[in-house]
Amino acid sequence: MKAAIVTRYGSPDVVKMLDAPKPTAAAGEVLIRVHAATVNRTDCGELRAHPFFMRFFYGIRRPRRTIFGLDFAGKVEAAGAGAISFKPGDRVFGMCPSTSNGAHAEYVCVPERAVEAMPAGMRFDEAVVCEGAFYANAVLKRIDLKSGHRILIYGASGAIGTAMVQLAKTSGAVVTAVVATRHLELVKSLGADRAIDYTCGDFTRMGETFDFVVDAVGKTSFFQCRKLLKPGGVFAATDLGPWGQNLVLALWSSLTRSNRVVIPAPGRINGFVGFLRNRMETGKFRAIVDRRFAFAAIADAYRYVESGQKVGIVVIDVAGAGEVAAAPTQTTPATVGRGGS
Numbered sequence: 001m002k003a004a005i006v007t008r009y010g011s012p013d014v015v016k017m018l019d020a021p022k023p024t025a026a027a028g029e030v031l032i033r034v035h036a037a038t039v040n041r042t043d044c045g046e047l048r049a050h051p052f053f054m055r056f057f058y059g060i061r062r063p064r065r066t067i068f069g070l071d072f073a074g075k076v077e078a079a080g081a082g083a084i085s086f087k088p089g090d091r092v093f094g095m096c097p098s099t100s101n102g103a104h105a106e107y108v109c110v111p112e113r114a115v116e117a118m119p120a121g122m123r124f125d126e127a128v129v130c131e132g133a134f135y136a137n138a139v140l141k142r143i144d145l146k147s148g149h150r151i152l153i154y155g156a157s158g159a160i161g162t163a164m165v166q167l168a169k170t171s172g173a174v175v176t177a178v179v180a181t182r183h184l185e186l187v188k189s190l191g192a193d194r195a196i197d198y199t200c201g202d203f204t205r206m207g208e209t210f211d212f213v214v215d216a217v218g219k220t221s222f223f224q225c226r227k228l229l230k231p232g233g234v235f236a237a238t239d240l241g242p243w244g245q246n247l248v249l250a251l252w253s254s255l256t257r258s259n260r261v262v263i264p265a266p267g268r269i270n271g272f273v274g275f276l277r278n279r280m281e282t283g284k285f286r287a288i289v290d291r292r293f294a295f296a297a298i299a300d301a302y303r304y305v306e307s308g309q310k311v312g313i314v315v316i317d318v319a320g321a322g323e324v325a326a327a328p329t330q331t332t333p334a335t336v337g338r339g340g341s
């Protein structure tokens with residue numbers, strides 16, 4: 001099979017399109033013919049082994065796995081022993097564990113628990129949305145966002161931000177999204193109650209306070225945003241921040257039990273894909289697709305994602321012929337309904 005192979009850390013130039021052995025589904029796994037994948041900030045972090053300490057997870061001198069890619073959407077090719085939820089031809093999506101080879105390949109094997117049937121009528125490029133939503137959900141769970149809470153999401157136009165606006169709205173929170181001018185209409189369409197343009201003055205002087213301020217893109221800081229927090233309010237970040245300050249502040253908050261600054265760690269994939277499927281099926285969550293790249297141009301996709309300018313997700317058309325964005329010609333009925341709440 002064709003795969004985007006990475007044998008050493010570095011720039012997108014180290015990503016090579018090569019032939020690799022087609023994997024075989026082990027017990028409890030499903031072999032999937034990948035139709036769409038994404039390149040996202042997690043893949044970029046793995047490519048450059050950034051931040052440095054992530055080498056303890058990715059591999060000290062070189063990446064432990066040679067095929068990256070978290071998100072996938074495709075068709076089931078075969079199921080391993082004991083994997084009973086899917087049959088060949090089922091249209092599925094989900095998230096590859098980072099411990100084994102990922103979805104930047106024509107075929108991938110994924111544990112059955114990280115696979116769900118695609119909602120009926122959904123295109124492959126609309127289903128590769130797990131990465132941003134996974135981290136967004138980790139933040140909202142950690143701060144225990146509830147109906148009526150007021151939350152400000154800074155950098156709401158990225159993969160995590162667009163997902164967080166949608167997930168926060170379904171929690172019943174009052175959402176203020178801070179984005180550049182060109183994204184104001186987008187975040188309103190995702191449900192934001194208020195959209196603020198960070199290019200038109202200091203957003204921290206809006207004269208409102210919030211239960212939670214989330215930096216979804218690593219471009220602001222606790223010190224800049226603390227005047228936006230209500231007493232007892234929490235600043236959450238998805239990034240370490242300038243000079244790793246969020247990590248230091250989160251450690252201090254934990255030691256002093258003030259809970260003022262948190263960097264939520266993503267939990268396990270288990271159950272998350274079903275949770276998202278349920279949101280997509282009920283129209284509460286949708287993909288925001290920025291650009292689509294041919295599989296052969298995956299290094300260019302890395303370059304674009306590294307620019308920090310993408311809006312939502314960047315899709316890789318693994319199966320080719322622009323097929324990821326085509327409406328399904330035949331909808332395979334979902335064989336399982338393991339969708340979470």
Ligand SMILES: NC(=O)c1ccc[n+]([C@@H]2O[C@H](COP(=O)([O-])OP(=O)(O)OC[C@H]3O[C@@H](n4cnc5c(N)ncnc54)[C@H](OP(=O)(O)O)[C@@H]3O)[C@@H](O)[C@H]2O)c1
Nearest residue numbers: 041155157158159160180216217218219238239308309310
């Ligand atoms: N915790 C984890 O394990 C984990 C995993 C993945 C990602 N991350 C981190 O989470 C952050 C967000 O990831 P992502 O995938 O959502 O990012 P992304 O999709 O690359 O975000 C890009 C968006 O941010 C906007 N942006 C750029 N500069 C901005 C600024 N100064 N203020 C506000 N918005 C700005 C860009 O639009 P404009 O330029 O038009 O404003 C663009 O729409 C990144 O820092 C990433 O490293 C953490």
